[in-house]
Amino acid sequence: MQEGKELLRMVDVEFSYPGSKTKILSDINLHVDYAEFVGIVGPSGTGKSTLLRLMCGLLKPTKGKVYFRGEELRGPNQKISMMFQLPNLLPWLTILENVKLPLISRKDMSEEEKEELAMRFLDLVGLSGYASAYPRELSGGMQQRVALARALVVLPDLLLLDEPMSNLDPLTALALMRELEEMWFDSSLPPASVVMVSHSIDEVIQLSDRVLVLKGRPATIVAELKVELERPRNRKDEAFLRLVDEVMMLLS
Numbered sequence: 001m002q003e004g005k006e007l008l009r010m011v012d013v014e015f016s017y018p019g020s021k022t023k024i025l026s027d028i029n030l031h032v033d034y035a036e037f038v039g040i041v042g043p044s045g046t047g048k049s050t051l052l053r054l055m056c057g058l059l060k061p062t063k064g065k066v067y068f069r070g071e072e073l074r075g076p077n078q079k080i081s082m083m084f085q086l087p088n089l090l091p092w093l094t095i096l097e098n099v100k101l102p103l104i105s106r107k108d109m110s111e112e113e114k115e116e117l118a119m120r121f122l123d124l125v126g127l128s129g130y131a132s133a134y135p136r137e138l139s140g141g142m143q144q145r146v147a148l149a150r151a152l153v154v155l156p157d158l159l160l161l162d163e164p165m166s167n168l169d170p171l172t173a174l175a176l177m178r179e180l181e182e183m184w185f186d187s188s189l190p191p192a193s194v195v196m197v198s199h200s201i202d203e204v205i206q207l208s209d210r211v212l213v214l215k216g217r218p219a220t221i222v223a224e225l226k227v228e229l230e231r232p233r234n235r236k237d238e239a240f241l242r243l244v245d246e247v248m249m250l251l252s
């Protein structure tokens with residue numbers, strides 16, 4: 001891992017959806033370093049998901065540029081994975097087949113290697129016992145963990161998380177967050193860096209090294225905060241609560 005080096009950069013990015021005159025994002029300048037966990041907060045409908053889709057090449061900026069590992073990003077890249085609010089598993093495939101899916105076109109790997117890798121990540125999210133089950137047999141929280149395994153199976157350098165806990169009940173959300181935190185502590189695991197969008201300020205401060213505050217119409221980054229609290233973080237700590245207040249003030 002090339003710690004300290006830059007993984008992704010957005011330069012003067014502006015975005016409107018094709019066919020629409022409404023500018024969603026403007027003047028977006030940001031970077032994500034290797035080994036960094038960046039959180040993005042902002043009110044609902046500001047453009048956080050849009051920003052993540054620009055970071056993974058699913059959308060193209062109307063103006064400006066996105067660079068990934070120093071090269072302009074011109075479309076989806078195998079080394080960038082995204083996890084959405086909903087697991088989006090294919091109901092007719094088993095859990096193992098769902099996790100293996102992103103590897104389907106890889107010619108440099110044998111079927112056994114693909115299966116081994118998929119099993120490794122299913123095991124990591126505690127679901128290796130469900131490899132031959134179908135999505136309908138799993139709870140929402142378990143399906144979201146399968147989606148995490150599927151996002152990791154390509155060994156991404158950058159993992160983009162779009163409110164991954166927002167559709168889960170609070171206890172399941174907390175369990176998934178702990179899993180993400182543990183994964184983050186284990187440097188032998190991918191990804192190198194994570195960008196997580198959330199409307200939960202607590203979640204973002206719990207996990208991030210740096211928090212970007214997105215606000216306005218069109219939206220832009222109005223503030224950037226470093227979170228220098230020791231990990232694992234305690235949500236009841238005074239310093240933690242102070243940071244939550246600070247972000248709330250910036251958003252209000």
Ligand code: ADP
Binds near residue numbers: 020
């Ligand atoms: P957030 O993730 O912060 O809730 P989004 O990025 O989903 O915000 O949406 C930002 C704005 O872009 C919203 O006003 C939304 O209505 C608009 N938008 C989202 N997707 C599309 C689309 N496919 N076409 C046109 N407008 C869209």
